Amino acid sequence: MTSRNRISLIQGGVLLLSIVVPLTAVTGRADIVRLQSDLLTLEVDEGTAAWKLLDKQSGALWPSEGMARPGNVPWLQGHFSRAGNERGDSVRLAGEKGGAVVFTLIEAGRALELRYEKPSDGTMRVLGDALSVGDAEGGYVIVPSREGLLVPVQGDKAFKRTFGTSEYEGCHMNMLGLVKKDSALIVTWDDAYVFPELERTVSAGSPNRLATTFELRGSAKFLRLMPLGKGDWNGIARAYRQYAAKRGYAVTLREKIRRDPHVELMVGAPDAKLWSCLTRRMNEESTAEESARVHWTFDEAARVAEHLRNDLQIERCFFMVGGWTEGGYDVRHPDNLPANPECGGNAALADAVKRIQKLGYVGCLHDNVQDMYRDAKSWSPSFIEKNRDGSLIKGGRWNGGRAYMVCASKQLELAQRPQNLGAIRDLFGPWSYFIDTTYAVGPRECFDPNHPIGRNEDIAWKIRLSDYARNVFGIFGSECGREWALPHSDFFEGLVGVSGHYYANAKLQEEVGAQVIPFFEMVYHDCQICYGKYGYRAEDAAENVAHHVLCARPLYYHSFPDHLYWQNKPSERRGGTPGTSDRSSYTRSDNGWAQGMHPVDVFVKNTHEILGPLHELTAYNRLIAFEYLTDDRNVRRATYGEGSQVVKVTVNFGQTPAEVKTETGGRAVLPPWGFIVEAPRFVAFHARSWNGHDYGNGALFTLRPTDNKDLKDSASVRVFHGFGPTTLSWQGRTYEVKREEVIKPGIS
Numbered sequence: 217m218t219s220r221n222r223i224s225l226i227q228g229g230v231l232l233l234s235i236v237v238p239l240t241a242v243t244g245r246a247d248i249v250r251l252q253s254d255l256l257t258l259e260v261d262e263g264t265a266a267w268k269l270l271d272k273q274s275g276a277l278w279p280s281e282g283m284a285r286p287g288n289v290p291w292l293q294g295h296f297s298r299a300g301n302e303r304g305d306s307v308r309l310a311g312e313k314g315g316a317v318v319f320t321l322i323e324a325g326r327a328l329e330l331r332y333e334k335p336s337d338g339t340m341r342v343l344g345d346a347l348s349v350g351d352a353e354g355g356y357v358i359v360p361s362r363e364g365l366l367v368p369v370q371g372d373k374a375f376k377r378t379f380g381t382s383e384y385e386g387c388h389m390n391m392l393g394l395v396k397k398d399s400a401l402i403v404t405w406d407d408a409y410v411f412p413e414l415e416r417t418v419s420a421g422s423p424n425r426l427a428t429t430f431e432l433r434g435s436a437k438f439l440r441l442m443p444l445g446k447g448d449w450n451g452i453a454r455a456y457r458q459y460a461a462k463r464g465y466a467v468t469l470r471e472k473i474r475r476d477p478h479v480e481l482m483v484g485a486p487d488a489k490l491w492s493c494l495t496r497r498m499n500e501e502s503t504a505e506e507s508a509r510v511h512w513t514f515d516e517a518a519r520v521a522e523h524l525r526n527d528l529q530i531e532r533c534f535f536m537v538g539g540w541t542e543g544g545y546d547v548r549h550p551d552n553l554p555a556n557p558e559c560g561g562n563a564a565l566a567d568a569v570k571r572i573q574k575l576g577y578v579g580c581l582h583d584n585v586q587d588m589y590r591d592a593k594s595w596s597p598s599f600i601e602k603n604r605d606g607s608l609i610k611g612g613r614w615n616g617g618r619a620y621m622v623c624a625s626k627q628l629e630l631a632q633r634p635q636n637l638g639a640i641r642d643l644f645g646p647w648s649y650f651i652d653t654t655y656a657v658g659p660r661e662c663f664d665p666n667h668p669i670g671r672n673e674d675i676a677w678k679i680r681l682s683d684y685a686r687n688v689f690g691i692f693g694s695e696c697g698r699e700w701a702l703p704h705s706d707f708f709e710g711l712v713g714v715s716g717h718y719y720a721n722a723k724l725q726e727e728v729g730a731q732v733i734p735f736f737e738m739v740y741h742d743c744q745i746c747y748g749k750y751g752y753r754a755e756d757a758a759e760n761v762a763h764h765v766l767c768a769r770p771l772y773y774h775s776f777p778d779h780l781y782w783q784n785k786p787s788e789r790r791g792g793t794p795g796t797s798d799r800s801s802y803t804r805s806d807n808g809w810a811q812g813m814h815p816v817d818v819f820v821k822n823t824h825e826i827l828g829p830l831h832e833l834t835a836y837n838r839l840i841a842f843e844y845l846t847d848d849r850n851v852r853r854a855t856y857g858e859g860s861q862v863v864k865v866t867v868n869f870g871q872t873p874a875e876v877k878t879e880t881g882g883r884a885v886l887p888p889w890g891f892i893v894e895a896p897r898f899v900a901f902h903a904r905s906w907n908g909h910d911y912g913n914g915a916l917f918t919l920r921p922t923d924n925k926d927l928k929d930s931a932s933v934r935v936f937h938g939f940g941p942t943t944l945s946w947q948g949r950t951y952e953v954k955r956e957e958v959i960k961p962g963i964s
């Protein structure tokens with residue numbers, strides 16, 4: 217047995233005391249090797265590669281008891297011995313069956329890297345024991361899927377679920393956060409062949425466990441564990457943001473505005489989308505048309521935008537037009553031109569985009585280069601992903617018939633053809649472009665010998681596609697959203713929610729006994745414009761609105777009725793009269809601004825008056841503190857920014873009214889999905905009681921200064937009243953505001 221020296225070195229300002237000391241026979245049968253920094257102590261059994269990690273700041277051990285096994289595959293089961301790598305911060309243990317495990321302290325002693333030198337590219341499962349959390353430890357795991365899931369150990373739902381890297385509703389950042397006994401840890405990785413799996417075991421008579429196992433397939437070979445000391449979701453988000461910034465993910469909106477000034481017009485802008493100007497439905501084989509219908513001509517599309525601007529006084533809007541292509545929505549891609557004649561053709565679309573953008577709205581056209589249809593002019597199997605046996609990989613059955621999946625390398629090639637993005641820009645000039653599914657579909661594999669790719673190459677090609685589209689149009693975004701796309705795009709449509717729910721799988725949080733947590737906003741609120749996707753019923757949308765208030769995100773309006781809808785009386789409503797249940801509260805207009813208007817307009821105006829200003833005031837900051845104000849976790853507060861920029865958002869997600877203390881309105885009572893926003897220059901609430909007034913079933917008001925002063929000093933305050941009783945108290949005086957007034961506090 218050789219003795220080794222104690223080594224001290226300074227890295228990145230943190231003193232890293234790296235000690236490699238063989239402690240003979242600590243376990244009675246093998247040597248323990250210790251790697252140490254100011255923050256961590258790792259002990260590894262030289263003979264078995266079993267290990268444990270001490271978080272010196274909190275005293276937490278990972279695993280909580282005993283030692284973790286190196287992994288469960290046969291090559292990790294035999295005897296190990298030290299081999300190679302004599303650095304003071306690293307231990308390499310070679311297995312007798314081939315392969316090796318390398319333990320290295322990285323990030324100036326803040327993190328442990330576990331590297332598995334696999335003897336082959338097989339699948340292995342690791343960390344299931346090291347990261348298992350018990351009921352008594354009161355722990356949870358944060359999963360970065362869309363906004364985020366908080367999965368507690370406690371709960372009566374047993375489940376096992378894989379949240380694969382970059383998969384649809386998998387891990388949308390390359391990390392997981394774990395907490396036990398108030399001690400936090402982050403796991404990070406780079407490879408798209410990492411598949412994290414959570415399993416909660418529930419059995420009568422024995423305490424729950426929540427295990428986090430990592431399946432490393434193919435090229436996936438390492439994981440990093442970064443203990444954080446005492447902390448919760450806020451500490452995890454803060455630490456992860458620092459890490460993400462170093463890795464180049466955290467490109468901020470301010471940087472994106474410098475990249476293209478039109479991005480600034482998306483701050484405070486809702487997502488208004490005319491999904492499908494022309495809907496043509498083809499049969500499965502794409503050989504025969506089953507139906508075709510024009511929902512909006514291009515002239516009508518521009519008139520919808522003009523209506524939002526002029527009649528609803530919505531000053532900013534991200535306005536997307538789909539179904540403009542030759543075949544109609546999701547038909548005959550990637551051959552888009554000319555704009556379909558049914559809606560007016562090229563000239564009418566060019567005129568529409570011009571009129572939309574003249575309003576100050578960001579015009580956007582929908583495209584798709586991942587799905588190809590057999591009736592496309594440029595159809596060729598050579599573009600399509602192949603299975604191992606050479607057969608074509610099929611996609612979904614959409615309007616255009618059966619889609620075939622274009623290999624990511626070919627997606628870029630198609631987009632770069634003169635008749636694609638370049639021609640579309642030259643003809644129509646939208647400031648923004650949307651390519652569907654690019655950030656939604658999980659990483660792909662293709663076995664075509666002419667263009668084989670794996671999951672990591674797929675992402676790399678999609679990054680190149682994003683950069684290309686952004687360079688052509690200025691603003692670029694895609695569906696859902698992934699962390700890797702943040703530096704290469706400006707907006708995600710679908711990250712915040714789906715069809716009025718939190719996930720496309722509307723029961724996901726129920727299935728895993730979890731709660732949705734605005735973790736994305738805690739890490740990246742200041743980096744991207746984000747929306748939900750797909751239509752939903754405004755009459756059921758109060759929880760969706762409340763979610764957007766908490767996330768400080770403008771809403772997505774994807775359910776506009778056909779043509780010049782506001783000129784027609786709405787057809788008979790399903791589900792009763794508007795605004796009579798808690799779920800329909802944001803469709804109310806009694807005594808309010810939009811009274812007598814079309815129900816769609818009522819909902820758009822009410823919600824935009826809350827969410828537009830809220831996003832404007834928070835867009836350049838993170839959600840820095842997220843709190844549960846009640847034991848049942850139903851009343852939640854999100855604090856964005858600090859100092860003069862601080863914005864506090866308090867939302868009641870419970871099914872019964874909740875009393876909260878507010879700075880501006882004393883004790884307020886929030887109805888189910890009611891809220892209060894408080895900032896130096898913005899106050900908004902949907903409350904049953906505020907500032908001494910009882911609002912019965914609830915009232916919606918917002919207040920903004922018009923004189924560039926904080927509200928407390930302002931002598932000119934615009935008050936918007938959405939619905940409910942019209943009386944408002946402000947700074948000791950009482951006002952009646954039916955629709956909208958500029959009140960003059962302090963002036964008699």
Ligand SMILES: [Zn+2]
Pocket residue numbers: 600601602623624625662663664666667668669
């Ligand atoms: Zn390929």
